[in-house]
Amino acid sequence: MATWRRDSRLTGSQRLVCAGLAGVLSLSLTAPLELATVLAQVGGARDRARGPWAVGLRVWRAEGPRALWKGNGVACLRLFPCSAVQLAAYRKFVMLFMDDLGHISQGRSILAGSLAGMVSTIVTYPTDLIKTRLIVQNMLEPSYKGILHAFSTIYQQEGFLALYRGVSLTVLGALPFSAGSLLVYMNLENIWNGPRDRFSVLQNFANMCLAAAVTQTLSFPFDTVKRKMQVRS
Secondary structure (H helix, E strand, O other): OEEOOOOOOOOHHHHHHHHHHHHHHHHHHHHHHHHHHHHHHHOOHHHHHHOHHHHHHHHHHHHOHHHHHOOHHHHHHHHHHHHHHHHHHHHHHHHHHOOOOOEEOHHHHHHHHHHHHHHHHHHOHHHHHHHHHHHHOOOOOOOOOOHHHHHHHHHHHHOHHHHHOOHHHHHHHHHHHHHHHHHHHHOHHHHHOOOHHHOOHHHHHHHHHHHHHHHHHHHHHHHHHHHHHHHOO
């Protein structure tokens, strides 16, 4: 069992800023991979057959190296409200799932995190759709000149609900994501042949990588369908 305690070393605002800055760095470093993956997801049979690496190389040659970071600006801006909503929602769910002694099981903690992530994703979903639209457009002949222009254009031409196109797939994708997290966590002791409280830093890092690989694989089909719905105008 785990106990929910507030870390007095950092304030809530400081934790939010640290998480946001770390997220901005990681997003910026992996933006070309994200772009290639999205284009492979929404592209035709040729792009899917060639794979994300070939797609990224095609974008580099056709639009220049800056094009590999298309949509990264809105992704970075989205992090801060998304992190704030997720943190607030996580605290609410933890309080809801705690027992009378203030304890919460690891399984319920994972469930609380998954639900909080779902809430934050739904609240900030329009920015995710705009990011996808910016990624798929040709940088040399753009349909959208920026984040605000994309938002206003989609709202005026397609309606408010268009900004939430594909959000149902996000909710459905959270189910295998949560199941994958629980599956990995419940089998950690068997994987390492030892108790969880004695895992080293390297083992914990490997656990996070394994959990991410399993959950992303399980939820990837939902993400692919969602991306296809997002680019449909």
